[in-house]
Amino acid sequence: MTPTIPVRLSEFIDLPEEDRDILSRTLGTPRRVPKLGLIRQQGDPVDHVFILTEGWVASCVDLRDGQRQIVKLHIQGDVLGAPSMALTQAAETLLAITAATVRPIALRDFARLFFDAPRAAVALFLSAQQERVFLMDRITTIGRQSALRRLASFLIHVQERLKVAGMARDGRIEWPLTQQHLADLLGLTSVHVNRTLSALEKQGLIQRTGHGIILKDVEALRNLGGLPARQWICEPEWLPPSPRDLKQA
Amino acid sequence: MTPTIPVRLSEFIDLPEEDRDILSRTLGTPRRVPKLGLIRQQGDPVDHVFILTEGWVASCVDLRDGQRQIVKLHIQGDVLGAPSMALTQAAETLLAITAATVRPIALRDFARLFFDAPRAAVALFLSAQQERVFLMDRITTIGRQSALRRLASFLIHVQERLKVAGMARDGRIEWPLTQQHLADLLGLTSVHVNRTLSALEKQGLIQRTGHGIILKDVEALRNLGGLPARQWICEPEWLPPSPRDLKQA
DNA sequence: CGACAAGTTGAAAAGCATCAAAGTAGGTGG
DNA sequence: CCACCTACTTTGATGCTTTTCAACTTGTCG
Numbered sequence: 233m234t235p236t237i238p239v240r241l242s243e244f245i246d247l248p249e250e251d252r253d254i255l256s257r258t259l260g261t262p263r264r265v266p267k268l269g270l271i272r273q274q275g276d277p278v279d280h281v282f283i284l285t286e287g288w289v290a291s292c293v294d295l296r297d298g299q300r301q302i303v304k305l306h307i308q309g310d311v312l313g314a315p316s317m318a319l320t321q322a323a324e325t326l327l328a329i330t331a332a333t334v335r336p337i338a339l340r341d342f343a344r345l346f347f348d349a350p351r352a353a354v355a356l357f358l359s360a361q362q363e364r365v366f367l368m369d370r371i372t373t374i375g376r377q378s379a380l381r382r383l384a385s386f387l388i389h390v391q392e393r394l395k396v397a398g399m400a401r402d403g404r405i406e407w408p409l410t411q412q413h414l415a416d417l418l419g420l421t422s423v424h425v426n427r428t429l430s431a432l433e434k435q436g437l438i439q440r441t442g443h444g445i446i447l448k449d450v451e452a453l454r455n456l457g458g459l460p461a462r463q464w465i466c467e468p469e470w471l472p473p474s475p476r477d478l479k480q481a
Numbered sequence: 482m483t484p485t486i487p488v489r490l491s492e493f494i495d496l497p498e499e500d501r502d503i504l505s506r507t508l509g510t511p512r513r514v515p516k517l518g519l520i521r522q523q524g525d526p527v528d529h530v531f532i533l534t535e536g537w538v539a540s541c542v543d544l545r546d547g548q549r550q551i552v553k554l555h556i557q558g559d560v561l562g563a564p565s566m567a568l569t570q571a572a573e574t575l576l577a578i579t580a581a582t583v584r585p586i587a588l589r590d591f592a593r594l595f596f597d598a599p600r601a602a603v604a605l606f607l608s609a610q611q612e613r614v615f616l617m618d619r620i621t622t623i624g625r626q627s628a629l630r631r632l633a634s635f636l637i638h639v640q641e642r643l644k645v646a647g648m649a650r651d652g653r654i655e656w657p658l659t660q661q662h663l664a665d666l667l668g669l670t671s672v673h674v675n676r677t678l679s680a681l682e683k684q685g686l687i688q689r690t691g692h693g694i695i696l697k698d699v700e701a702l703r704n705l706g707g708l709p710a711r712q713w714i715c716e717p718e719w720l721p722p723s724p725r726d727l728k729q730a
Numbered sequence: 731c732g733a734c735a736a737g738t739t740g741a742a743a744a745g746c747a748t749c750a751a752a753g754t755a756g757g758t759g760g
Numbered sequence: 761c762c763a764c765c766t767a768c769t770t771t772g773a774t775g776c777t778t779t780t781c782a783a784c785t786t787g788t789c790g
Contacts (some may be wrong), residue, residue, distance in 0.1 A: 244567060274709070279719070293621040296707040301621040315613040317606075318493060320712045323614050339719035346599045346606070347721065353602055354595050357566075360609040364564040365572045367616035372542040372550040375623050375668025379746075410768065419624025424746055426770060442755095458544040460523070463569045470528070470588035472596065628778075659736065673778055675738060 239283050240309030240397065241355040244362075244465055248474050251349040258341040259283065262333050271326035271334055272313060278322050280336040282312040287332025288408055291315075291324040292416070302416040303367065305329075305390070305409075308397050311359060317342075330408045354471060362464065369459050374419045377458065379428045382418045385457030387438065391447055403447030488532050489558030489646065490604040493611075494716055497723050500598040507590040508532060511582050520575035520583055521562060527571050529585040531561040536581025537657055540564075540573040541665070551665040552616065554578075554639070554658075557646050560608060566591075579657045603720060611713065618708050623668045626707065628677045631667045634706030636687065640696060652696030 239255065241247065247255070262285065265271055271282060274294055284306050291304040291312070303324065306312055312334065316322040346353045366389070373385040390407070394400035411429070412422040420428070432438045437453055439446040447453060454461070488504065490496065496504070511534065514520055520531060523543055533555050540553040540561070552573065555561055561583065565571040595602045615638070622634040639656070643649035660678070661671040669677070681687045686702055688695040696702060703710070 291617070293617055293708075295621065295625060296704075296709075299625045301624045303617040303620050315610045315617060318608075318611040318614065318713055320714055321709075323617060323709075323711065339717070343603060343720050346595070346603050350595045350599065350602070353599070353606070354592060357595070357602070357606050357609065359567075360606065360613065361564045362567040364609065364613055364616060365567065367613060367620060368540070368542055368552040368564060368572060371552050371616065371620055371623060371668075372544065374620060375550045376544060376548045411770095412768080419620075421747055422769085423748080423771090427746095430770085455545070458546055459542075460545075460570075460572075462572065464567055465569055468588070471592050661736080670779060671737085672739090672780080676778095679738085 239311065241352070241359060243396065244358045245351065245355055245467055245471060246474055247349075247351055247355060251352040254345065254349040255352050258337050258345065260336040260338065262335050265328040265332045265334065267328060267331045269328045269332075271328060271332075272322055272324075274322055274325045276322045278313070278316045278319060279339055281314050281317065281339070281342060282326070282334040282336050284308060284310045284312055285333045285335055288329040289332055289334075290327045290329055290413065290416075292327055293324055300416050301419065302413065303370075304363070305417060307393060307399065311356070314360060314363075329413065351471075351474065358465075365462060369462075372459065373457065379418070379420055379424055380431060381456050381458060382420070383414070383425070383428050383432060384437070384453045385459055386414070386418060387445065387447060388450070388454050388457050391450070403450055404444060405447065406444040408443070488560065490601070490608060492645065493607045493714055494600065494604055494720060495723055496598075496600055496604060500601040503594065503598040504601050507586050507594065509585040509587065511584050514577040514581045514583065516577060516580045518577045518581075520577060520581075521571055521573075523571055523574045525571045527562070527565045527568060528588055530563050530566065530588070530591060531575070531583040531585050533557060533559045533561055534582045534584055537578040538581055538583075539576045539578055539662065539665075541576055542573055549665050550668065551662065552619075553612070554666060556642060556648065560605070563609065563612075578662065600720075600723065607714075614711060618711075621708065622706065628667070628669055628673055629680060630705050630707060631669070632663070632674070632677050632681060633686070633702045634708055635663070635667060636694065636696060637699070637703050637706050637708075640699070652699055653693060654696065655693040657692070 265287070271289065274292070286308060289306040289312060290302045291306065293301050293303055295301070312326050313322065313324070316324065317339065345356070369385070369389070373382045377385065387405070391400055391403065391405055394405060411425045414425045415422040418425070429438070429440065433440055437447070437449050437456070439448055514536070520538065523541070535557060538555040538561060539551045540555065542550050542552055561575050562571065562573070565573060566588065594605070618634070618638070622631045626634065636654070640649055640652065640654055643654060660674045663674045664671040667674070678687070678689065682689055686696070686698050686705070688697055
């Protein structure tokens with residue numbers, strides 16, 4: 233039986249059973265983190281990365297003057313803390329927005345994947361590149377767009393990621409983010425996020441419910457955001473075929 | 482003789498001679514690009530990444546309304562275009578700011594590195610994580626800091642990267658960037674960049690020369706930027722030792 | 731020398747931040 | 761079950777940073 237991998241890595245390429253085995257053996261015991269708990273703080277030594285198996289987590293960069301920017305919002309299946317692998321001290325604070333569960337991976341085990349499970353290594357590499365695209369798109373919206381457009385871009389982005397993770401149907405998004413979180417994600421103040429959400433709602437593009445948002449007009453939101461739609465690769469032909477595929481052929 | 486690798490990959494770990502050989506064989510023939518030439522455009526098919534061996538290149542994301550954000554400034558030794566490996570269409574336009582030389586790597590050859598040269602693969606992975614940290618820091622400054630602080634952060638960043646590439650002595654930076662480039666990098670207008678540079682100069686933090694900038698007070702600029710100094714790893718102990726090291730021991 | 735790109739400066743307007751206060755919901759203990 | 765507390769949302773008034781528009785200056789290269 234193929235073990236279930238909590239990492240959303242088969243998004244790009246299918247992994248041979250052997251790689252899945254190796255990958256699942258690198259996973260440490262699950263660690264539960266309460267709401268608002270810190271998984272790791274900026275400046276901490278880096279000896280693990282984490283797989284998020286449950287809950288929502290924010291990667292934050294804190295400035296010396298006390299301001300905070302959320303650089304990435306993580307959901308189920310994401311790899312947490314990888315950027316800091318290149319550093320001696322963690323670059324980001326991993327803050328649990330909801331109660332969450334993570335499975336640590338010791339860096340020593342992580343590194344071994346590159347020697348023992350090259351296909352998994354490719355998948356991890358591609359996942360890192362995908363994260364770079366997310367960051368690039370975020371820089372673009374924060375640097376060059378109005379609050380209204382930033383919010384539209386972000387809502388579209390979250391909706392698409394939740395869809396991939398199997399956590400969203402149609403345009404309905406259930407989420408735990410406060411308007412302060414949105415502000416920290418988009419480089420705004422919570423007051424202005426509030427006014428901007430109201431504006432989007434008055435224009436009929438979204439509808440706010442108790443703890444969620446319904447995207448009433450996804451196309452209009454996408455146009456407002458102005459970013460090109462990103463189409464991710466799947467089993468690219470530049471990758472040598474998986475052993476599994478060879479058997480079938 | 483160890484072939485010279487134009488990739489700045491030994492920044493984190495030393496590569497065995499075998500990996501260097503394999504790596505250098507993946508490099509295609511150098512391609513010269515004139516100033517303002519496009520190496521690859523947003524939306525193009527993705528079948529290569531590039532190593533920048535000479536000149537300065539900007540990775541740009543273009544919005545539907547014609548606005549442009551430069552998400553990364555590349556110098557000698559950088560890998561260009563890797564984020565788009567996860568996409569069917571390139572996410573970024575690679576724009577030569579100066580005349581430049583790149584060496585293409587076919588994705589098929591690039592992928593083989595993960596099977597034939599795992600240590601090189603680790604180095605590439607770490608380089609991608611470093612790029613993520615750069616992007617995260619940029620998001621933070623654009624999202625949460627004034628024009629003055631953004632500029633300070635960026636000057637510090639460029640100076641440090643040039644130092645690693647062996648292209649800067651003391652605080653003197655020779656660069657080809659126009660104020661419009663700076664504006665597109667920092668999410669500002671060229672007019673405001675101009676005023677902000679003047680302000681930095683009046684405060685004695687920088688001095689503008691013909692085609693360069695002298696950082697008169699690096700510490701003050703760093704404090705103004707407010708980002709923690711990033712210390713990159715070197716031969717991390719979580720990585721199995723290189724064959725070369727084993728021989729010495 | 732002339733043309734075109736880049737840098738500089740001023741004035742006015744826009745967008746967002748800031749400050750302050752009131753309203754709402756969810757959770758806890760008595 | 762209610763009262764209270766706390767955290768979050770909402771709204772208004774004001775001010776500041778940055779943009780926008782426009783003109784002018786400087787520098788560069790044929």
